[in-house]
Amino acid sequence: MKVTEPLTVADLSATPDDSSKVRISFKGTLGSYNEDAALKAYPKCKTVPCDEFEDAFKAVELWLAEKAVLPIENSSGGSIHRNYDLLLRHRLHIVGEVQLPVNFCLLALPGVRIEQLKRVLSHPQALALSDIFLSKLGVARENVDDTASAAQYVASNGLRDAAVVASIRAAQVYGLNVLAEKIQDDPDNITRFLVLARDPIISRTDKPFKTSIVFTLEEGPGILFKALAVFALRDINLTKIESRPQRKRPLRVVDDSNTGAAKYFDYLFYIDFEASMAEPRAQNALGHLQEFATFLRVLGCYPMDTTL
């Protein structure tokens, strides 16, 4: 009997034969930026649209999808704490990351020229982040639930006075023309997504791996310094550190003992470090941290997205 193979880096390099079997859940409709991220990681995957981020998690937990894609931080908006909360409340493991430069496009029905436009529809954040371009255009702005829904609405109603701000993929999905690309105010806006699966992947050392952890500490000056020492003493580089005040707010933490108990913390700390759990120095660092951390969970160890 062939033992089911653990997922490896090869999954992320996405050879057509493998990735075409993979179903990836995401929040939004076809053509959304979350779907773009899924397709960057697995170009031939079958994407599974979900109403909410939590539904994308459930899709994986209920075996309706193999993996989920989740935006976790944006260079302009910062970390998305409510998505970190989902990671803590659920049992999925990070098996990959995707960095995607934001590319807001102005889309309209084929044949529609920019001069004919009277209004632009999109998610309010997409409209706000494209403020300079849209102000020059001088058209009315209308809010819609998400960028891809706006594209769908304009296409299915044959609106010739309206454009939408959405992705190139939304143009392909709904048969719209791209009138302008990269219309956002900040040309270097990047969103980082995580790929989640039911099982962790086997960490390796032949490619750059990153490990994401969350932990809590006793209160007091110098205690975070002590926590960072476990990495500094082993020459492990950090790519992210963030403290998150909890102010005695209960948090449902699913840990390995499967108690799922609500715990109270003053602060949560999120750290990403550049090392694979296959390396002894990473194992030693986490062993050292566990000596005094009041809670520690490895969210995942995964190949770094070095394509940017």
Place this chain on the structure above:
Amino acid sequence: MKVTEPLTVADLSATPDDSSKVRISFKGTLGSYNEDAALKAYPKCKTVPCDEFEDAFKAVELWLAEKAVLPIENSSGGSIHRNYDLLLRHRLHIVGEVQLPVNFCLLALPGVRIEQLKRVLSHPQALALSDIFLSKLGVARENVDDTASAAQYVASNGLRDAAVVASIRAAQVYGLNVLAEKIQDDPDNITRFLVLARDPIISRTDKPFKTSIVFTLEEGPGILFKALAVFALRDINLTKIESRPQRKRPLRVVDDSNTGAAKYFDYLFYIDFEASMAEPRAQNALGHLQEFATFLRVLGCYPMDTTL
């Protein structure tokens, strides 16, 4: 001639005589949550509504307002990096902080009962964060630019089939009734705002003060550890630490030498620490940090909001 007095903690305790003269700029229309924060800090102030956050900064720079109020982080959404960017691009100083528990309310015209509602209008994020309550209500949801505009729209058009999700203050401003309070999914959602002014306040040691800094470091393992040592060695507690990848993105930094030059960083670090710049240990810590930081700016030293 009387020398203009520097702002002190007394300004934040807001005696009616003083605070009634203060004009505070904020992003949004009357009754928005940003205005709520301004009124918590200065109950009798004159609030100055602005179209965008940047306009609120400009209002202070052009002496149209004495102070601006800016949301900087939310317990569910995380730090708002684009507002940190505004702090770096402008010359204003943090002179106070306000922590405000989010209280989303369901508002409708007087006499309208919950059973009569067919739709609810609000900013899409307010609708999304009140999902559980609104799902039970089972009414259509319509997106509007901000919560207070939704209240204004329903009131001025006399809509009796519509409610809005907005603040208690919006109910007062637009003559609406509060049908339900605290309807958000997360009852402990808190937003932290900064109060900004043209001049820094004089740091004191008779009340708890907090200092916010931003800095950059050379790349390499252990360098952040070294930076935290300057605080740990002096028993200074940190209330916030956050790394922000810049990926060689240029950032226009306004420094004291007034060059306003664009600089390139790999990472920015944000730290808030519990000490007043009036304390030698805080001065020594920053002197120590400056020995090896490639860039360092004190965003402000201000009384902590301990009301939560």
